[in-house]
Amino acid sequence: MLVRALSVILIAVAVVFGGFFAWAWHNEIAPVQPVAAGTYDPSIVAKGAALAAIGSCVVCHTQAGGPAFAGGYPVETPFGTVYGSNITPDPDTGIGTWSQAAFRRALHEGVTRKGEHLYPAFPYDHFTHANDSDIDAIYSFLMTRDPVSRQNRQPDIPFPLNIRLSAAAWKLLFLRHGSIAADMAHNAEWNRGAYLAEGLGHCGACHTPRNALGAEKHDEAYNGGVGEDWHAPALNANSPAAAPWTAEAAFQYLRNGWDAHHGHASGPMTPVVDGLAKAPESDVRALAVYIASLSGADDAAKAQRADAALKAAREKTPTVAALAAATTGSGGTDGAAIFAGACATCHRSGGQTPNARPVDLALSESVNSPDPGNLLHIILSGVHPQSRERGFIMPGFSASLTDTQIVSVAAYIRTHFSGKPQWTGIDVRLGEARRKTGS
Amino acid sequence: MATITVNGKQHEVDAPPSTPLLYVLRNDLKLNAAKYGCGLGQCGACTVLVDKEPVYSCLTPISVLEGRSVTTLEGLGTPDNPGPVQRAFIAEQAAQCGYCTPGMVMRAQALIEHKPKASESEIRDYMAPNLCRCGTQIRILRAIRRAMNDMRTASAEAPR
Numbered sequence: 282m283l284v285r286a287l288s289v290i291l292i293a294v295a296v297v298f299g300g301f302f303a304w305a306w307h308n309e310i311a312p313v314q315p316v317a318a319g320t321y322d323p324s325i326v327a328k329g330a331a332l333a334a335i336g337s338c339v340v341c342h343t344q345a346g347g348p349a350f351a352g353g354y355p356v357e358t359p360f361g362t363v364y365g366s367n368i369t370p371d372p373d374t375g376i377g378t379w380s381q382a383a384f385r386r387a388l389h390e391g392v393t394r395k396g397e398h399l400y401p402a403f404p405y406d407h408f409t410h411a412n413d414s415d416i417d418a419i420y421s422f423l424m425t426r427d428p429v430s431r432q433n434r435q436p437d438i439p440f441p442l443n444i445r446l447s448a449a450a451w452k453l454l455f456l457r458h459g460s461i462a463a464d465m466a467h468n469a470e471w472n473r474g475a476y477l478a479e480g481l482g483h484c485g486a487c488h489t490p491r492n493a494l495g496a497e498k499h500d501e502a503y504n505g506g507v508g509e510d511w512h513a514p515a516l517n518a519n520s521p522a523a524a525p526w527t528a529e530a531a532f533q534y535l536r537n538g539w540d541a542h543h544g545h546a547s548g549p550m551t552p553v554v555d556g557l558a559k560a561p562e563s564d565v566r567a568l569a570v571y572i573a574s575l576s577g578a579d580d581a582a583k584a585q586r587a588d589a590a591l592k593a594a595r596e597k598t599p600t601v602a603a604l605a606a607a608t609t610g611s612g613g614t615d616g617a618a619i620f621a622g623a624c625a626t627c628h629r630s631g632g633q634t635p636n637a638r639p640v641d642l643a644l645s646e647s648v649n650s651p652d653p654g655n656l657l658h659i660i661l662s663g664v665h666p667q668s669r670e671r672g673f674i675m676p677g678f679s680a681s682l683t684d685t686q687i688v689s690v691a692a693y694i695r696t697h698f699s700g701k702p703q704w705t706g707i708d709v710r711l712g713e714a715r716r717k718t719g720s
Numbered sequence: 721m722a723t724i725t726v727n728g729k730q731h732e733v734d735a736p737p738s739t740p741l742l743y744v745l746r747n748d749l750k751l752n753a754a755k756y757g758c759g760l761g762q763c764g765a766c767t768v769l770v771d772k773e774p775v776y777s778c779l780t781p782i783s784v785l786e787g788r789s790v791t792t793l794e795g796l797g798t799p800d801n802p803g804p805v806q807r808a809f810i811a812e813q814a815a816q817c818g819y820c821t822p823g824m825v826m827r828a829q830a831l832i833e834h835k836p837k838a839s840e841s842e843i844r845d846y847m848a849p850n851l852c853r854c855g856t857q858i859r860i861l862r863a864i865r866r867a868m869n870d871m872r873t874a875s876a877e878a879p880r
Contacts, residue, residue: 346841604738615737615783622738622781626760676761676849680773681780683788 305449307396310386312378315370318425329422332415334556335564336408336481338423341365346668351375351429356402357509358495361438363402371428384420385413391452398448400436401455401495407483409458415481455496467574474571477564484572487513487549503575505651510717511548512652520576521649523699524590528579531569536562538672542587544640545673547647547664548655555667594643597698598630614685616693623678623690639675642698653704656691657714679720684711724785726751727795737783742766744782745792753793753822757851764850767823768792774830793822796829805829808867809860816854823850828864836872 333339342365344353352367370377376384376394383394391405392398399405408416441447461476478484487508489497498504505515514521524530524542533540538554546554557565573579604621620628627639642648647655661679666672682690688707695704704710722733724741726749733744745751745768754777757765761776768777769791797803802810805825815821824847831838831846838846843864852860 618737618783619781622740622783623779625738626779674762676776676779678779681770681775682784686784 301449301453304453305398305446307386307390307392307398309395310380310383312372312394313380315372315377315424315428321421321425325418325421326425328415329418329420331560331564332481333419333422334559335477335568336419336483337553337556338368338419339556340552341402342368348427348429348431350423350426351431352433353431358400358402360442360495361436363400363436363438364434366433367429367431368423369426369429369431370424371430374430374432375428376423377428381417381420384423385416388416389458391448391456398445398452400438400445400448401451404483404486406456406497407480407486409456410461410476410480412460419481451494451496454494470567471570471574473564474567474569477568478571482568484516488516508549510654510714511550511658512650512654513549514646514650516572516575518576521651522576522646523594523644523649524587525583526573526576527584527587528566528570528573529584530587531573532566535569535572536565541640542591542644544645545664548658551667551672555670590644591641594641594698595630597643598628598641599625599697600630604629614689616689616691617697619682619686619690620693620697623682624694627675639673642694643700645698648694649699649701653691653695653707653710654714656694657687657707657711658718660687660691661711661714661720662718677720679715679718684708684715687711722782722786724782724790725788726790727792728789733782735782738781740778741768741780741782741785741790742777745777745790751792751794754826755819755822757819757823762851763820764823764827765820767826767850769826769830772830772833774827791826791829793825796825803829804871805832805863805867808863808870812859812863812866814856814859814863816856820850820852824852824860828860828867831864832868832871836868838868 339349341354341356342350342352344351344365347353348369350367350369352365354365356363356365367375369375372378379387379394386392387394387399388405388408388411390409391401391403436443461472461479463472464475467475485497485502485506487506488503489499490501490504490506492498497506503516504519505521506513516526520526522543526543530540530542534543534546535554535557537558538546538551557568570579577583604625628642645656647659650656659675660682661677663677664673664675666674678687688711691707691711692703695701722735722737724731724733724744726745731749733739733748735744735748742754742756745754746756754768755765756778757763759778761779764776766777767774769775770780770785771788772791793806797806805828809815809821809825814824827847827850831843835842835846840861843861847860847864
């Protein structure tokens, strides 16, 4: 009897595992000979360049200071570090021998040409929604880049997740294929934005919180998440922005990296807006329309709330007279005095700063955020354009201020400008940010 | 009253706590090497060292300097006996108008102390925050390489 029961269980287990292995098995797609770049249609290559810019491919597939698309960028996850792969058309180390079909399968299924499962640090849970003609255009774009010989670096992921079949199990649980269904309640522009944001743009990869297994929580879409130790603010009704996101503000921010109601893009958002600056304007507008709609209808009332927030923020920005009064505080940990001496040269009202005027801090999402991390990153490292790009500069203060002083000034900024409850554990968060930036 | 330590010497300063270090250096202590360029932390002409790290003295209120040590160009050497980085700048004639030079020397000093064998690209990255508008960057880079070599081989030339 016992033997019989055990056999039944063993057979059941074998069937389940056999089924899983059969499902998880992907064949190798035969290598192809690279063809000359000149054989690709230039208009398709240009379309692919724009879509690759929207997808920010270059960010994770390029090591700092290294050749574009040649891989090596460390994507840190709670499970270990995965390194962006070489996606230049080098036949030995890149994807030069990948056919169009193999490339499509990689984006839709998260599988290499040889049939290995890729980890979901590569956001195929989004790319799976991209249509074939868009993926083919990106393929044409990548196949016409300069091939770079650079070996891929293996992920630093501990056992048992280092077994790639674990990624197959993840897909079984969380990967949902299929195109984004058109929403007839919205116009074509909104639907284009939804397609780009949910698919190639993979906005939710940072702006949606993840569960214990690293999958986006779809019932909390755009409720705020994490990207490279920065807090990716909520874009839904829980957005911490003092001025609600209108489509126009979202467009200015995404296209130019700056909007009067929200300030500058910084941290991991900087390369994203650099990419969007190269995308078709109509696509960036569509993205903006969709993103703004996540926090409520883009109507006149929303625009009025945004303008009211701007006006209120201007009133909170300290005048020179108010700053002079603040300087009577004493001691090295007086946040108001530190602000007056270190920050107010630019962050004050009255007078004209010769460079771009910084955002009124009461509008800053970093100041209004539930997490002090972004403000601390900005105080430590400042705001800088990408290497060799032009843009706004705020100097970092990691050397001139001690940890205690940074905590004091961050607490002062939070209380004075946001009017929201004081953060807890600013010092702990500062330690994490310092470790992350090596400052 | 604030107490600040500059080039190893303690000073009692009668100025509001938010006063920028640069103003105190120039107006109260008569240490005029650090220059006022933009006042916004964008140009680097006011660079000095606080606890061996380069900072913009125009954006450093004196209130944050209690118990910390400030080094200015005057702390690296004298006209008769310049320090090795200063000697290298002189040897390479790494200045035109000279306004950025004290800030450049201070940042170079910090670089060499932290990373005596910095590569060319590391030197360029580290020096990037300091601007020179006359175009002496190539000579500045040469001076930094010379100072690194001199300091490594302890062969800094005496001034001629």
